[in-house]
Amino acid sequence: MTDATDKIDALVKANDVVLFMKGSALFPQCGFSSRAIAILDRLGATYETVDVLQDQDIRQGIKEYSDWPTIPQLYVKGEFVGGSDIMMEMFESGELQQLLAAGE
């Protein structure tokens, strides 16, 4: 599991905005991942995605890394922001825009 942790750590640190999701930005494989992408696109954010369905180690590892049981998971500037519910709340309150703007 340390391999997965190292991999996740590297991804989170190398990308200002990274979404761990099921599927790709173009073809999300789950409604919650789709919602997360829709929010990021709506905000015009520049982001990287990691398809956890392509890597079982990351799929399990990210849950332990973040202490969070579900996918998607958003990281901004190395900090765990939350899943799609928190993204939606933060989008609606304007906090996510601020957070992403601060990251640029």
Add this chain to the structure above:
Amino acid sequence: MAMRAEEIEAMILAAFPDAVVEIRDLAGDGDHYAARVTSRTFAGLSRVRQHQAVYAALKGKMGTELHALQLETLAPQGEHQ
């Protein structure tokens, strides 16, 4: 696998006895729920910590037996953080 709404509510109430728990079955399939949990426990906690506390109350069922739970957590009196 699925969970009944009453089971979800009971597990949350066991962890947060003061909580007001509202659960909606989104798809009618016992597998996609929305829950709003209001508890004094959440006052002063970040949203991530609030949700983590609810997931902890569900003791590993979230993401396994329970596929989808849209979660909203609130502290009473409109304190949102």
